[in-house]
Amino acid sequence: MAANLKPGTTKARILDTTAELFMRYGYTGTGLKQIVADANAPFGSLYHHFPGGKQELGVEVIHRSGAMYLELVLGVFDAAPDIVTGVHDCFAGAAEVLRATDYADACPIETVALEVASTNEPLREATAEVFESWIEGATEKFRAAGIDDSTxxxxxxxxxxxxxxxxVLARASRATEALDAAGKTAAxxxxxxxRR
Amino acid sequence: MAANLKPGTTKARILDTTAELFMRYGYTGTGLKQIVADANAPFGSLYHHFPGGKQELGVEVIHRSGAMYLELVLGVFDAAPDIVTGVHDCFAGAAEVLRATDYADACPIETVALEVASTNEPLREATAEVFESWIEGATEKFRAAGIDDSTxxxxxxxxxxxxxxxxVLARASRATEALDAAGKTAAxxxxxxxRR
DNA sequence: GAGAAACTAGATAGATCGCTCTAGCTGGTA
DNA sequence: TACCAGCTAGAGCGATCTATCTAGTTTCTC
Incomplete structure (x- = not known):
């Protein structure tokens, strides 16, 4: 967990920078040299804070980004008057972020999840845990609105x-049409x- | 297009091998040395058939895989008695393939699409074209069943x-639950x- | 203020990356 | 037979990858 970690420290800067680079370039596409350069951190610090190397850094970034994204989405949900509006707002908000970041900042772990699914067990497990936490978080909200457990x-x-x-569709096409359509279907x- | 290309030739072997490696390891995760090794092809042949290097090979693989996958899915659709069953069968079939391939063979271009969306314009465009062709193919089927254009x-x-x-969820969790749930929602x- | 621990700093190793290069081989045509 | 594309074959280039290593600096504790 990335709990009680002061922001602005070298470790925090490395984690935040890595998270951003993962979104844009993926796991294999992001080099350690680029991470320390963008984070304004010395190379030695990286291996001091993450002795397990790139993999350990990756696992921590996935858990951290996953937890942050969950909080972000739950916040949008709680601000909405009902869950239908909440779901709609999530898709609308995602579309806005995507447009504002030139279609770079979508899901923080999706690209990594696909890349490592068949190549790196610890990282794969980390992504699976994050997705499961999202599913459970959403399930709780839907249950609270009166929907039965399995549904x-x-x-x-x-x-x-x-x-x-x-x-995926939105980043490939550089358009938000897919998010609009998917949002409607989700709602x-x-x-x-x-109604069931 | 990969039309009139004799199977079994060096070029065809390179294309097929690359497509499979892209599914498992992505674009940046797949090395040219690994491609020629797996395809039993000499390194020189790769640059003979694809003078544009890895990028040209990638574009051709994306178009080829995209066209093959479209045909595959349309075949499942046509074999089904109605479009609801057709959609259901697509998800069920995908779940079966995923299980049979140890959760490796999912969408042939999804991983690449996410990787290159912010880094490689020609490849990004290729993935966008493939997705658009899929959308248009499915739209045609739905229109033929009496659904209005925009819907x-x-x-x-x-x-x-x-x-x-x-x-994404299925490969990360190594389970087909997500495909079952998504298939139900899609149907x-x-x-x-x-009914509209 | 002394000493230990935590952290910064970057040179460098060894492997691998995409790619270029020059040869040699093969099959069809004159 | 002579020739010429099309293709095969792989050595090797510069760059970059992850990771290790030693040394210097800061920060905290007593």
Whole structure:
């Protein structure tokens, strides 16, 4: 966990920089030299804070980014008057961020998840844990709105899949049409579950 | 296009091998040395057939894999008695392939699409073209079933996003739960569009 | 203020990256 | 047979990759 870690420290700068680079260039596409350069950190510090090297850094970044993103999305949910609006706002917000960052900042771990799924067990497990935490977080919200357990979980998985899938299409096409369409479908799926 | 290309030739072997490696290891994660080794091809042949190097090879692999996958999915669609069953069968078939290949063979271009979206324009455009061809192919099927144009396109995007997103979750968790859930949601979305 | 621990700093090793280069081989045509 | 593309074959280049190593600096504790 990246708890009680003072912001602005070398370690925090390395983690934040790495998270950003992972979003844009992926795991294999991000070099350690580039990380320390962008983070204004000396190379030695990297291996001091992460003796396990790139893999240990990657695991920590995934957990950290995953936790931050969960909080961000739950915040959007809590600010909305109901869960249908909440889901809609998540997709709309994601579209806005994507446009503002020239289609770079989408999901912080999606690219890494696909890259490492067949090559690096510790990293794969980290991404699986993050996705599971997102699913559980969303399931809790849907259950609280009166949707039964099994439906709530299926719905959570589908909404997250819609978001992740739309990110791929949106980044490839450099357009937010996919996020708009997926957002509509996600909201409709939630409405249908509520009516059941 | 990879039309009229005899199978078994050096060029075809290179293309097929590269496509498989891209699925498992992504674009940056796949080395040219590994490609020629796996394809049983000499290094010189690679640059003879693809003077533009890795990028030209990548573009051709993306177009080729994209066209093959489109045909595969349309085949599943045509074999089904109706489009709701067709969509369901696509997700079920994908789950089966994933299980059979130890969660390696999902979408042939998704990983590459995310990797190159912010780093390589020609490759990014190739992935965007493939996704657009898939969207148009699905839209045509839905329109043929009586769904209006704009709804059909939104539905196509959503179904593809569900599939791509489920691939990420399934490969990360090494389980097909996400494909099952996304498949149910996709089928429900198609049913809803038909009832409109 | 002394000593230990934490951290910074960067040169460098060894492997691998994409790519270029020159030869040699093969099959079809004159 | 002579020739010429098309293709095969792989050595090797400069750059870059992750990781290790030693040394210097700062910060905290007693």
């Amino acid at each position: 709530a979980r299926e719905l959570s998985i589908s909404v997250i899949a819609l978001l992740e899938g739309a990110f 409709a799926a939630v409405e249908a579950a509520l | 059909a396109r939104e539905l196509s995007i959503s179904v593809i996003a569900l599939l791509e997103g489920a691939f 429900a979305a198609v049913e809803a569009a038909l």
